[in-house]
Amino acid sequence: MRQSEEDREKLGAPPAHDSYLTDGTTVMSWLNTRDHKRVGVMFLAAVVFFLFLGGVFALAIRMKLLYPGPFLFDALTYNRLFTLHGVTMIFLFMIPAIPSAFGNFVLPLMIGARDVAFPRLNLASFYVYLAGAVLAIWAMVHGGADTGWTFYTPYSTTTPTMLFPLLLGVFVLGFSSIMTGINFIVTVHTLRAPGVGWMRLPLFVWSIYATSIIQVLATPVLGLTVLLVALERVLQFGIFDPARGGDPVLFQHFFWFYSHPAVYIMVLPGMAVISECVATFSRKNPFGYKAIAFSSLGIAFVGFFTWGHHLFVAGQSVFDNGVFGVLSMFVGIFTAVKVFNWVGTMYRGAISFKTPFAYICGFLFFLVFGGMTGVALATVALDVHWHDTYFVVAHFHFIMVGAVIMAFLAALHYWFPKMFGRTYHEGWGLVAASLIILGFNATFIPQFLLGNNGMPRRYYQYPEHFQALNVASTAGATLLGFGFVIIFIYLLIALRWGPRCEQNPWRSKGFEWLTESPPPTHNFDRIPHITQDPHDYRTHAPSGVYADV
Amino acid sequence: MAENGEHHSALPYFLVWVALLILTVTTYVTGRMHLGTWALPLAMIIAVTKSLLVILFFMHLWEQKGANRIVIATSFVFVALIISLTVADVATRFPLSTPAGAPFGTDIPAELEETAPEYQPPAGKIGEPPRGVPQPK
Numbered sequence: 259m260r261q262s263e264e265d266r267e268k269l270g271a272p273p274a275h276d277s278y279l280t281d282g283t284t285v286m287s288w289l290n291t292r293d294h295k296r297v298g299v300m301f302l303a304a305v306v307f308f309l310f311l312g313g314v315f316a317l318a319i320r321m322k323l324l325y326p327g328p329f330l331f332d333a334l335t336y337n338r339l340f341t342l343h344g345v346t347m348i349f350l351f352m353i354p355a356i357p358s359a360f361g362n363f364v365l366p367l368m369i370g371a372r373d374v375a376f377p378r379l380n381l382a383s384f385y386v387y388l389a390g391a392v393l394a395i396w397a398m399v400h401g402g403a404d405t406g407w408t409f410y411t412p413y414s415t416t417t418p419t420m421l422f423p424l425l426l427g428v429f430v431l432g433f434s435s436i437m438t439g440i441n442f443i444v445t446v447h448t449l450r451a452p453g454v455g456w457m458r459l460p461l462f463v464w465s466i467y468a469t470s471i472i473q474v475l476a477t478p479v480l481g482l483t484v485l486l487v488a489l490e491r492v493l494q495f496g497i498f499d500p501a502r503g504g505d506p507v508l509f510q511h512f513f514w515f516y517s518h519p520a521v522y523i524m525v526l527p528g529m530a531v532i533s534e535c536v537a538t539f540s541r542k543n544p545f546g547y548k549a550i551a552f553s554s555l556g557i558a559f560v561g562f563f564t565w566g567h568h569l570f571v572a573g574q575s576v577f578d579n580g581v582f583g584v585l586s587m588f589v590g591i592f593t594a595v596k597v598f599n600w601v602g603t604m605y606r607g608a609i610s611f612k613t614p615f616a617y618i619c620g621f622l623f624f625l626v627f628g629g630m631t632g633v634a635l636a637t638v639a640l641d642v643h644w645h646d647t648y649f650v651v652a653h654f655h656f657i658m659v660g661a662v663i664m665a666f667l668a669a670l671h672y673w674f675p676k677m678f679g680r681t682y683h684e685g686w687g688l689v690a691a692s693l694i695i696l697g698f699n700a701t702f703i704p705q706f707l708l709g710n711n712g713m714p715r716r717y718y719q720y721p722e723h724f725q726a727l728n729v730a731s732t733a734g735a736t737l738l739g740f741g742f743v744i745i746f747i748y749l750l751i752a753l754r755w756g757p758r759c760e761q762n763p764w765r766s767k768g769f770e771w772l773t774e775s776p777p778p779t780h781n782f783d784r785i786p787h788i789t790q791d792p793h794d795y796r797t798h799a800p801s802g803v804y805a806d807v
Numbered sequence: 808m809a810e811n812g813e814h815h816s817a818l819p820y821f822l823v824w825v826a827l828l829i830l831t832v833t834t835y836v837t838g839r840m841h842l843g844t845w846a847l848p849l850a851m852i853i854a855v856t857k858s859l860l861v862i863l864f865f866m867h868l869w870e871q872k873g874a875n876r877i878v879i880a881t882s883f884v885f886v887a888l889i890i891s892l893t894v895a896d897v898a899t900r901f902p903l904s905t906p907a908g909a910p911f912g913t914d915i916p917a918e919l920e921e922t923a924p925e926y927q928p929p930a931g932k933i934g935e936p937p938r939g940v941p942q943p944k
Contacts, residue, residue: 447874475881475882475885479889505897507896508893511889511892511893511896512889515889562885562888563888563892566892566896569896573900573901574896574900575895575896575897575898575899575900575901576899576901577895577896577899578892578895578896578899581892581895582892
């Protein structure tokens with residue numbers, strides 16, 4: 259983006275209005291804040307750190323897999339690294355990434371509220387998250403665990419590694435997730451501005467609302483499950499131990515009752531971001547607003563009926579295998595509803611190919627590719643062949659890394675001007691997006707082939723004829739890492755020296771852009787009265803008027 | 808409710824308390840009767856009834872309206888969901904893959920009878936490692 263003389267003059271100049279960034283600049287003013295925007299920014303900083311940490315673990319694993327035999331580190335270290343990679347990425351990055359960081363920042367703005375319903379609980383959720391993260395890091399520093407992020411019994415009840423503090427960390431992190439969920443549900447129910455009826459909620463809010471329901475309903479089951487594993491380890495309760503009449507498959511039922519809906523805790527907020535960005539960058543009203551909104555609730559509901567597809571070869575009954583196989587495919591229907599409606603929104607729109615739109619394209623490809631391989635994996639007969647191979651690894655990375663990280667980056671670039679009042683270098687943005695999409699494909703497409711050829715996941719060594727595809731995958735991962743470094747550099751530069759932007763640089767009709775960028779501490783001087791549907795591009799009139807309150 | 812100036816009679820609470828006591832005694836008595844297959848379902852029915860009484864009357868859910876009722880109904884649906892599909896697995900599983908000692912799902916078909924291992928009651932007490940099972944160092 260070329261800077262004009264006027265832009266250069268604006269560099270470093272204080273913003274024309276007081277914002278949440280200038281309302282107290284001491285460390286304590288941030289640590290004691292009850293402002294949802296500051297809590298969102300603190301969450302953003304934390305999750306970016308854990309994305310970096312998880313990425314380093316991932317690169318270490320990929321470096322080892324350059325060679326078939328022992329290389330770089332021993333097998334136990336390898337086991338610890340993939341466990342830490344999974345735990346860090348899932349519990350510390352992906353689950354809080356979009357809801358806690360961006361949800362906190364923009365959700366109240368989108369419904370015309372001055373803050374979330376429980377601001378203190380919101381800050382508490384951040385500190386509880388930090389406490390869980392500290393426990394997890396403590397476990398990592400003191401040797402880490404080697405069970406994988408799934409903590410399957412019976413191994414998890416006997417491993418001599420530092421599993422207990424890691425389980426405790428996951429247990430504590432769950433509370434943070436529940437607090438955020440409760441806060442958003444109550445906020446959406448009680449703090450909507452005049453004119454924001456349920457059928458006028460931005461699609462982002464609908465998806466975050468659906469996510470919050472899952473967080474509140476499913477997370478306690480995870481807490482219960484890790485507590486049972488801890489009791490089994492310490493007191494030999496025997497719940498999962500066949501020698502005492504227990505059942506190890508019961509652990510898998512409990513674990514996946516949370517962890518499969520948790521996939522939707524990660525993906526639904528991604529879909530939320532895409533629903534917003536697609537309308538903004540196509541300059542068209544969302545096609546099928548109700549279909550997108552209700553499909554979010556549909557995914558949240560059906561997502562609870564599918565957990566058994568993780569147990570197809572674990573000894574689960576043939577009856578349950580059939581039931582779960584069929585139920586799992588329903589998720590595909592709701593996801594397809596969304597995908598067709600996003601494409602319908604783009605159709606004949608005035609597309610503006612900015613950095614967030616590049617990530618939308620990446621998201622759509624990865625979600626459809628990952629989703630369709632998911633439908634294939636939900637077929638019991640095919641899953642028997644692919645189970646616990648790199649095919650499954652590639653499938654869930656397409657959804658979790660492909661789709662979720664694309665959405666995270668789209669959100670980061672879309673709301674960066676809203677959050678910090680500055681813009682980044684658009685050219686570098688597109689370069690980094692291209693590198694990341696290319697690097698991602700290069701990393702995970704070879705893994706589909708490896709899995710289909712029979713390479714099991716989580717193995718330290720592999721036969722030599724798998725080496726070429728593993729080298730390709732590592733090369734892709736390096737490219738991916740390089741893309742992230744570029745983003746990190748230009749966003750840091752933009753944060754300090756980026757040109758100041760106007761209130762609504764994307765000309766978006768999303769409600770969050772009604773207030774200044776960055777927003778003032780209390781969001782709105784006067785509560786807006788919303789007079790249009792979200793993203794109504796049929797008119798140039800603003801989406802709301804300010805009512806005296 | 809009290810904060811609205813209404814006053815509850817203590818009688819319903821007393822009756823619920825008596826009902827809970829009766830159910831507790833029933834659990835104790837039936838627990839000593841060795842009812843076999845019926846022991847677990849009966850214990851579960853009594854436990855669910857007791858918790859419902861506590862939730863509805865002592866926790867005042869009976870007086871709630873609207874969203875609160877939806878929340879508690881949804882919670883029950885999800886508890887029912889996790890139990891039903893998990894129990895459906897154990898109940899319909901290949902018999903030999905069901906752990907010995909499970910209350911059901913262990914009836915071995917006649918054609919498998921000869922190869923089935925004999926049931927061994929779990930060794931040791933809760934809190935102590937089972938005998939004959941290697942323990943982590």
